[in-house]
Amino acid sequence: MTMPATTWTAATLPVDDNVNPYVFSIALNSPWFMSKGAMLAYYGDVRFEAVTAYASMQAWVAARFSSPIYVQDWVIAEGHGRLLIGDRGYDLNSYDLDAGNLTIKAGNLLAFETGLELKQSIVPGFVTLLGTGRFIASSNGPVIFVEPPFRADPEALLGWADCPSPSVHHDAAWMAASIAGALQGAFGRASGEERQYDFTGQGTVLLQSSEIAREDPAVLRLVEAQTQLLTNSQAGSLGQRLIARAQQQ
């Protein structure tokens, strides 16, 4: 039988490197945080433990993973072996942080070493990694690096490093129309392009070349948690608007 695929064994798989553009091989010796469902295959003695279960045994986990809304989407992989991870056939890249900080779209972060600390970004749907260590992230198409000042489409934005969090920029023409429209209660017309993230200062912005976003279960939890800011009557009217929106679809 001739097999056109490249053959790998536990010994020949790359050490902490890409197997192909879409698969990354982690040489597991110390624990890694891993996104659920990223595992494709593994050799060796590897165990997966829920972050919640692991945190009760190891106190450092709670200090490293300070993002409650993401806890249920992550596991800790520990043991020894080669772990292959992938994400919907997206391009995978590994990044090294050296006492740095980088914010990335939560759905694109696949794994990170325990030398890094995960925090929730102020920007919804994004998480910030702090410290020293390696992480693996996916992107739809190759990653594009740009320097501020820069305005990014929220869907194509993958993350940013070393620069201040972005502010939201609205297209001036759209603003003018919306201010007029608000009088008639028609606020919120969305073409998808009128809202952009505005980056200023020193740093690097990471973009992916496509705008397809994955449904991030944590966004729902995040928005739900924020509804505590609302009064009961406000919450009621929000509920009615959401029902109307669901019925429209």
Next chain:
Amino acid sequence: MARLIADKRTLRVELAGERIRAASGSMVAVEGDVEFKHSGMGGGGGMRAALKRAVAGESISLMDCAGSGRVYLAKDALDVMVVDLAGDTLTAESDHILAHTDGLRLDVMFSGLRGVTSGQGLATTTVSGHGQIALVSDGPVMALEVSPGSDLVVDPDAYVGSRGALQMSLVSGVSWKSVVGEGTGEPFSLRFIGHGLVLVQSAER
């Protein structure tokens, strides 16, 4: 001799009066004089296999392509690879079979409870004989070697096929169930022991 040639995401089939079988609906273009016909019970292996298939839910719908010319086949823009068989046996998920030449025999092999959760059927398809088979995969396929002392665990959705003297078992359990896979995801994983190659694609569907 009919030839299957993989070209990234399409399969080119050169026919000179022979017959091949291809997944129903996979034809994208044709040159020359080629006839297409639904191959009835499909999947080969005769009535017995068809019955097993019906019981197992390993569904495969194939069509006959016969004549002289060139046929282009594709499925969901998935990557295509062609495996040459010389009297040996390949195990593959029926979902991943795009086409095969006439000399190959397809049969159904029960593979335990796996199908209950992965939705890929209770059985897998074995392909044996002399000829070529084209498989589709989401991203490039890695052939991962299994040998004694070097077991392999694979996500069922990333599993494409295998060959060799392999035993497959389920890795399950409460911890796995609660830990790996998203909501509707996989409570099970596949553990392979023995000697052989396991084909794994780059993405879980």
